[in-house]
Amino acid sequence: QVQLEESGPGLVKPSQTLSLTCTVSGDSISSGAYYWSWIRQDPGKGLEWIGYTSYSGRTYYNPSLKSRLTISVDTSKNQFSLKLSSVTAADTAVYYCTRDSGYGGSDYWGQGTLVTVSS
């Protein structure tokens, strides 16, 4: 059974960098069959696609976040990561990592982790 688990700080100060890691089990990122995605959701609001990475590190980002965003992959640890710099309160959200077909079909999701941006 494929499982994804997000980890990282739940509280980040404004202007700092938000860093999250997703650990994948039950599938190998190195298989190359999928993209590995980050999606966030403002509390009580809708979903926003952040970006995704291939096993080789090829990345695609939401244009509205691109200037602050880095998504990377570590196939040796079967993990991928998100870094979002210069955060503000608007970046407060539940962050999900997912396994995606590359075309929007995210068939496995982590449970989500709430990140609050506050001083």
Added chain:
Amino acid sequence: QSALTQPASVSGSPGQSITISCTGTNSDIGNYNHVSWYQQHPGKAPKLIIYEVTKWPSGVSNRFSGSKSGNTASLTISGLQAEDEADYYCCSYTGSSTLVFGGGTKLTVL
């Protein structure tokens, strides 16, 4: 990229059918057969229920069906059940190799 447009809410009675629309542009829905739909219950992660406009992931009920015409995709739920009450989101691949979601639709089963 702008979010896809969904109605904020829809409702129906048990046993009825409802349809949720998702309107995009020629840069996303209108140009690609890569529309997916997600169901989200409160406090839970979204669940993929339709991908590539009309396909079902393994284990998803065929009471859910998808379609597309021009720049608008639709999700139809037939034989409404109480457990179908949830938020529903559409998602489309775009010409920029990115993804865009709709704003979400709250389904109430009366």
